[in-house]
Amino acid sequence: MLFDMIRDPGALVLAAIIVAALSGLPALLLREGPLGQQISAAGAFVSSLLALPSLCYLLLQGGAAASSYTLNWNLPFGPCEIALDPLSLFFLIPIFVVFPAGSLYALGYWPAATRRTSAYSVTFFYGLLSAAMALVVVARNGALFMVAWEMMALSGYFLLVAEHGEEEVRSAGIVYLVASHLGAAALLALFSGLRIATGGFGFPAPGALQLTQGGATLLFCAALIGFGSKAGIMPLHIWLPSAHANAPSHVSALLSGVMLKLGIYGILRVLTFFPEHPLWWGGLLTALGLTSALMGICIASAQKDIKRLLAYSSIENLGIITAGIGVFLIGQGTGNARLAYLGLAGALFHILNHALFKPLMFFGAGSVMHATGTRELDRMGGLATRMPWTSLLALAGSVAICGLPPFNGFASEMLLYLGFFGEALAPEPYLALGAPVLALVGGIAVICFVKLYGITFLGAPRSEGAAHGHEAPFSMLAPMALLAALCLTGGLFPQLFLALVNPALQGILPVGFVPAALPIPPLWFAAAGGSIMVLSLSIFLVLRGKGRTLPSGSGPTWGCGYLRPAASMQYTASSFGAFFGSLATPLIRFRIKADAISGVAPAAARLGYLPEETVLHRLVLPAVNLAGIACAFVMRIQHGLMQVYILYIFVTLLLLMLWVH
Amino acid sequence: MTDMLLHVVLVLAMPPLLLGVIGKTKAAFAGRVGAPFLQPYYDLGRLMRKGVVFSDTTTWLFRAGPVITLAATLLAAFLVPLGRHAAPISFEGDMILFAYLFALGRFFTTVAALDTGSSFEGMGAAREVTFSCLAEPTLFFALITLTRLSGTMSLTTMLRHVTLSVWFATGASLLLLLAGLFVVLLAENCRIPFDDPNTHLELTMIHEVMVLDHSGPYFGCILYGAALKLYLLGAVFVNVAIPFALGNSYLDWLLFACSMLALAVAIGVVESVMARLRLIRVPQLLVAALILTAFSLVLVVR
Numbered sequence: 001m002l003f004d005m006i007r008d009p010g011a012l013v014l015a016a017i018i019v020a021a022l023s024g025l026p027a028l029l030l031r032e033g034p035l036g037q038q039i040s041a042a043g044a045f046v047s048s049l050l051a052l053p054s055l056c057y058l059l060l061q062g063g064a065a066a067s068s069y070t071l072n073w074n075l076p077f078g079p080c081e082i083a084l085d086p087l088s089l090f091f092l093i094p095i096f097v098v099f100p101a102g103s104l105y106a107l108g109y110w111p112a113a114t115r116r117t118s119a120y121s122v123t124f125f126y127g128l129l130s131a132a133m134a135l136v137v138v139a140r141n142g143a144l145f146m147v148a149w150e151m152m153a154l155s156g157y158f159l160l161v162a163e164h165g166e167e168e169v170r171s172a173g174i175v176y177l178v179a180s181h182l183g184a185a186a187l188l189a190l191f192s193g194l195r196i197a198t199g200g201f202g203f204p205a206p207g208a209l210q211l212t213q214g215g216a217t218l219l220f221c222a223a224l225i226g227f228g229s230k231a232g233i234m235p236l237h238i239w240l241p242s243a244h245a246n247a248p249s250h251v252s253a254l255l256s257g258v259m260l261k262l263g264i265y266g267i268l269r270v271l272t273f274f275p276e277h278p279l280w281w282g283g284l285l286t287a288l289g290l291t292s293a294l295m296g297i298c299i300a301s302a303q304k305d306i307k308r309l310l311a312y313s314s315i316e317n318l319g320i321i322t323a324g325i326g327v328f329l330i331g332q333g334t335g336n337a338r339l340a341y342l343g344l345a346g347a348l349f350h351i352l353n354h355a356l357f358k359p360l361m362f363f364g365a366g367s368v369m370h371a372t373g374t375r376e377l378d379r380m381g382g383l384a385t386r387m388p389w390t391s392l393l394a395l396a397g398s399v400a401i402c403g404l405p406p407f408n409g410f411a412s413e414m415l416l417y418l419g420f421f422g423e424a425l426a427p428e429p430y431l432a433l434g435a436p437v438l439a440l441v442g443g444i445a446v447i448c449f450v451k452l453y454g455i456t457f458l459g460a461p462r463s464e465g466a467a468h469g470h471e472a473p474f475s476m477l478a479p480m481a482l483l484a485a486l487c488l489t490g491g492l493f494p495q496l497f498l499a500l501v502n503p504a505l506q507g508i509l510p511v512g513f514v515p516a517a518l519p520i521p522p523l524w525f526a527a528a529g530g531s532i533m534v535l536s537l538s539i540f541l542v543l544r545g546k547g548r549t550l551p552s553g554s555g556p557t558w559g560c561g562y563l564r565p566a567a568s569m570q571y572t573a574s575s576f577g578a579f580f581g582s583l584a585t586p587l588i589r590f591r592i593k594a595d596a597i598s599g600v601a602p603a604a605a606r607l608g609y610l611p612e613e614t615v616l617h618r619l620v621l622p623a624v625n626l627a628g629i630a631c632a633f634v635m636r637i638q639h640g641l642m643q644v645y646i647l648y649i650f651v652t653l654l655l656l657m658l659w660v661h
Numbered sequence: 662m663t664d665m666l667l668h669v670v671l672v673l674a675m676p677p678l679l680l681g682v683i684g685k686t687k688a689a690f691a692g693r694v695g696a697p698f699l700q701p702y703y704d705l706g707r708l709m710r711k712g713v714v715f716s717d718t719t720t721w722l723f724r725a726g727p728v729i730t731l732a733a734t735l736l737a738a739f740l741v742p743l744g745r746h747a748a749p750i751s752f753e754g755d756m757i758l759f760a761y762l763f764a765l766g767r768f769f770t771t772v773a774a775l776d777t778g779s780s781f782e783g784m785g786a787a788r789e790v791t792f793s794c795l796a797e798p799t800l801f802f803a804l805i806t807l808t809r810l811s812g813t814m815s816l817t818t819m820l821r822h823v824t825l826s827v828w829f830a831t832g833a834s835l836l837l838l839l840a841g842l843f844v845v846l847l848a849e850n851c852r853i854p855f856d857d858p859n860t861h862l863e864l865t866m867i868h869e870v871m872v873l874d875h876s877g878p879y880f881g882c883i884l885y886g887a888a889l890k891l892y893l894l895g896a897v898f899v900n901v902a903i904p905f906a907l908g909n910s911y912l913d914w915l916l917f918a919c920s921m922l923a924l925a926v927a928i929g930v931v932e933s934v935m936a937r938l939r940l941i942r943v944p945q946l947l948v949a950a951l952i953l954t955a956f957s958l959v960l961v962v963r
Contacts, residue, residue: 381778384720395722395772404765405758417757424808429962432805436798436951439760443794446768450790454775459783460718520754528736528758532765535732536725543728543878550877551712557777558716558873560863571775571783580791583944 009054010067010084013092016051017138019043020099021131024124027112031120037112040123044103044130051096059089059503068140077143077201084138087272090348090504091137091265094355097486098257099130101359101479102250108476109366110162110248118162122248129155129254136262142191142201149187153180156259159251160243172242179229179239186226190270193219206507209273216274220281223270231263232315233322234292238620244311245375249366252307253359256314261351264321271329272508282329289323290437292316295587295615297444301451302581302588302611304573305375306365309452310358313401316441317354320416321347323434327419328509330431337513339431342419344509348501349412353490357400357409360483364394367476368456371469377573379463380456386469389477391457396484398449400491403442406529408490408497413438418519444580451576460567492529495522574609587614664746667914672738675918676888677701679895679925686929701888708881716874718778726773727875727882730766734886734893737762741896742817744917745906751817756804759816760797763849763890767793770883774871781863785870788940792855792867795947796848799841802954806838807901809961820900828904834960835901841954842898846928848947850891853932855943865937895924 023043030036068083103126112119132155135148157180161173191201197211197219198204211219229236240260244252267285271277296315303309324347331340367390368383369375384391400407417438423431461467471477490497498518505514559565581588591612595605637648681698688695697703715723740759742748748755771786808814810831811822828835848855851868863870872883896917903920907913938946 382718384722384776391720399765399768402764402768403761404768405761410761414754414757418754418814421754421757421805421808421814424805425812429805429809429958432809432958435805436801436955439797439801440794442761442764443790443797446764446771447787447790447794450768450771450775450786454772454783454786458720458722458772458776459778520752524752524755524758531736532729532732532762535735536729539728539732539882540725543724543882546709546878547713550710552877553712553714554717555714556716557718557779559779560781560873565779567778569780570778571780571787576775576783576787579787580794582941583791583795 008067009057010069012050012054013058013084013089014069014082014138016047016054016096017131017134019047019050020096020127020134022127023047023103024127027120027123031112031116034107034112037107037119037123040127041100041103041107044100044127047130048096048100051092055089055092055096056500058084059086059500062086062503062506075143077141079141079202080144081140081202082138082144083140086503086507087265087268088137090500091261091351092134093500094258094261094352095130095133095137098254098355098359099126101363101482102126102254105250105253105363105366105476105479106248108473109250109370115162122159122162122251125155125158126251126254129159129259133258133262137265140203142194142203146184146187146191149184152259152262153177153184156180156255160247160255162248162251163246166246168242169246172246176239176243179236183226183229183236186222186229187266190219190222190226193222194273203269204273206272207275210275213278216278219270220274223267224284227263227266227270228288228322229263230266231260231318231322232292233263233288233318234295234315235615235620237292237296237315238616238624240315241308241311244314244362245305245307249307249362249369252310253362253366256311256362257355257359260314260318261321261355264318264325264347264351267322267325268508271325277329277333279330279333282326282331282333285326285329286323286431286434287326289319289321289326290434291319292322293319293441294437294444297441297448298580298584298587299611299613300448301444302577302584302590304377304577304611306368306377306380306452306456307362307375309377309448310361310365313361313445313448314354314358316445317350317358317401320413320438320441321350321354323347324350324416324419327416327431327434331419332510332513336426338422338515338519339419340509340513341505341515342415342422342519344505345498345501346412346415346419348504349415349494349497350409352497352501353400353408353412353487356483356486356490357397357407360393360397360480360487361401363476363480363483364390364397367472367480368394368469370472370476372463372465374463374465377452377455380461380466381459381463381567381570382457382461382466383469384457387457387471390472390480393477393480393484394457395453396487397480398453400484400487402445402449404446406488406491406525406532408487408494411491411494411497411525413442414520414525415518422519447577447580451573455571455573455576459570462567462570462572488529492526493522494525498522581611588612589614589617664910665749668739668743668746668749671743671914671918672889672892675921676892677705677885679891679921679928680888682922682925683929683932686926687933690930690933701884705881705885708884709878711877713877713879716777719776719874722769723773723776723874724879726769726776727872727879727886729769731882731886731889733762733766733769734889737893738889740816741893742820742900743896743914744900744903744920745821745913746910746917747817747821751815753814756814756816756819760800760804764793764797766886766890770871773875777874779874781866781870782873784864785867788867789851789871792848792943792947795944795951796845799845799947799951799954802951802958803838803842803845806834806954806958806961809958810834816897820897823901824904824906831961834957837953837957837960839898839902841950841957842894842901844946844950844953846891846894846898847931848943848950849894850887852928854935854938854946857937860937865940892921895921899924 026039027036132151139145232240300312327343403409420435680701774782774786807819811819856867
């Protein structure tokens with residue numbers, strides 16, 4: 001039997017999920033010393049080694065060997081089906097790439113030796129979160145899906161509040177929990193609707209859901225709210241920045257690199273149920289996606305907290321992905337095979353890419369925080385000399401995340417650009433307007449990441465912590481190096497990544513929509529990227545050869561005649577972003593807190609400022625507060641007495657049974 | 662083959678001449694004799710023989726900045742058709758690579774500027790990235806209009822498509838597009854009214870202040886790269902503005918070279934008759950250019 005199991009790659013994937021779920025146990029049991037955490041990390045690697053080859057094999061098989069397993073549980077939700085179709089396989093890949101990388105990273109970043117009170121729980125929930133995410137992707141039953149979804153949300157919560165001693169972390173955790181459950185409520189509505197429509201909790205077969213227009217619209221909206229809030233699509237993103245900023249960095253990497261994508265998975269999965277998609281769904285998704293991308297990156301440019309900046313950049317990237325899906329729906333609706341293919345391929349490719357460079361950037365941010373003890377960009381600087389390897393790898397991540405050649409971000413954005421440009425030839429070229437928007441987003445992304453990289457790693461140290469930073473250990477550098485290498489590979493040889501994307505496309509796109517070849521031969525990516533590198537290297541060698549014969553000297557930076565320049569005079573992250581911020585005032589404002597200065601000899605005063613999102617603080621939060629006041633009466637039955645809560649459950653059950661009979 | 666050789670020779674040798682012509686034009690307006698036309702070449706030659714001084718604050722990125730920027734610009738030089746001649750490299754979507762190569766160069770120029778730890782260079786870097794991110798959508802609008810006009814998605818074909826008959830048919834749209842492109846050309850290359858390459862106050866500079874600390878051959882790379890960028894964006898402009906073909910390949914090359922020089926004179930005239938804009942006015946002009954090119958698209962769609 002074991003032999004049969006090994007021969008079935010699908011079973012190997014399921015085994016990997018179980019190994020991932022259990023991988024945290026050693027750390028939970030062996031709390032003394034580093035051994036438990038190390039065994040757990042090894043477990044993460046084993047699960048990934050089991051899963052990744054099988055996933056790639058199954059995908060490259062074209063997904064024809066899609067396997068499904070049924071578990072007959074004795075619960076009233078019907079048989080619990082688990083299936084591995086190409087779409088699921090594709091979304092499993094980021095999980096099993098980021099999970100072992102993060103586990104390895106945690107050995108140096110969150111070691112049991114210095115984080116005695118939280119390391120074991122973080123390690124345990126890290127494995128559980130990964131397994132829950134994998135279960136979400138393979139579940140084919142609404143009830144099982146919700147169970148996995150809740151497991152994911154709750155383990156995410158426990159990871160996020162690892163440093164629960166801090167007020168900021170606790171409030172971020174509560175916002176996350178509330179937003180996550182509001183989303184889950186929308187999903188409950190979705191699955192109940194599906195139950196009414198199909199008579200069971202099992203997912204309908206692709207294209208098998210026949211509904212009236214109104215019913216389809218309702219289900220789509222429920223899915224959009226439920227999954228969109230997980231994906232952080234504006235304005236459902238309120239939980240995202242503070243959650244990602246306050247979680248430990250390897251957790252942020254998993255949340256941002258993988259968990260957000262499950263929102264996209266959910267939207268795609270629900271879309272496959274419907275035999276046809278009204279055109280306005282595509283329009284709505286495209287508009288939401290592009291707005292989200294633009295607003296997300298504008299707000300990112302004003303941030304002075306390194307992880308908050310990365311979190312807003314996740315909103316941008318998820319926006320681009322959502323826009324890609326919208327473009328696909330429009331292409332499908334209008335029978336435009338090229339557009340549909342480019343939109344969906346661009347979106348899925350970007351999912352893979354974002355799952356590589358965003359964890360890379362969060363790891364980089366984690367190493368920087370580890371070395372300097374702060375998240376404030378304004379207190380960093382000059383780390384490139386003290387952390388040469390981290391700074392090199394973070395540079396690769398920054399270039400990739402801006403979508404610049406020769407890295408992978410460029411390749412996936414190129415597909416979307418080609419889709420938008422192709423629309424310029426259509427009779428009604430509205431979609432072509434996406435190209436300038438994407439270009440603007442790309443331009444602002446350059447502002448954000450020049451700022452993040454330049455202020456963190458370059459210049460002179462702006463604080464004591466930055467001046468005494470130290471290089472990260474091997475266990476933190478290795479996962480970053482792996483991710484950076486994958487980013488470069490994806491940029492030079494996009495066909496390798498597209499080979500994994502294409503089978504997933506075939507499950508979603510109508511027959512005949514997947515073209516035999518890309519509109520742009522993938523060789524050009526290798527040629528362009530290769531020539532940039534070869535040209536740079538040769539110019540560099542020529543200049544270095546010249547430098548040997550010419551006199552060279554060194555001195556202080558030219559201070560324009562000022563004789564005593566100081567590190568505190570440097571441009572800071574806030575000043576770097578202020579100019580663009582002054583153009584984006586409708587989206588972002590600075591709240592300035594200053595102590596009053598009075599008297600002839602005033603005492604020391606402090607000045608603080610915080611970038612604030614206008615939409616959030618002027619629109620969303622007041623609305624939430626109003627809702628809070630309106631629901632004040634609920635607080636009376638929420639008193640924290642466990643026994644009474646159990647009574648509530650009992651009474652509810654009783655009433656429900658009476659109602660049913 | 663000859664065409665490709667001529668392309669390489671022109672692209673490598675001619676850019677500094679444009680700077681010389683601009684300088685001479687400005688001198689003529691000011692009633693001076695001015696530096697010789699070949700002065701930028703002498704400057705480059707001198708820089709290549711000079712020693713280098715590095716700031717103690719800098720890292721390897723300070724050296725990599727000019728190098729990668731020049732490499733990216735050189736690669737972009739192979740994507741632009743010069744006059745009526747095809748570019749050596751062209752494929753579907755090459756205009757996106759063209760735009761992104763400049764973005765790559767910008768990334769590394771600004772990062773190198775931040776590497777010095779000088780507040781002036783940080784200031785220049787912040788301005789550069791902000792202005793460029795506003796200029797980028799203008800370029801993309803222009804490319805979309807050209808894509809729609811020509812029905813193709815490659816720089817060579819879309820620029821060669823613009824002929825006299827196309828001008829007669831859609832002149833208004835092309836005029837708006839040219840206006841937008843000219844603004845992008847001036848803004849991206851830091852010419853007046855956006856930036857004054859000859860100003861003497863670091864506080865008011867954009868591009869020049871970012872490269873204050875570079876010296877010797879590295880500074881030469883920057884100067885040459887900047888000239889090349891002017892040449893390439895100028896070539897895109899000229900390809901749209903001068904829709905004639907003389908029929909003879911060599912005459913066409915000559916026509917292209919002359920029109921590039923004419924463009925340099927035009928830039929010189931603009932620089933002589935206009936004052937620099939106040940910094941906060943610059944984004945307004947860039948957005949105006951963006952809307953102009955958006956109008957050019959609307960006129961084509963109609």
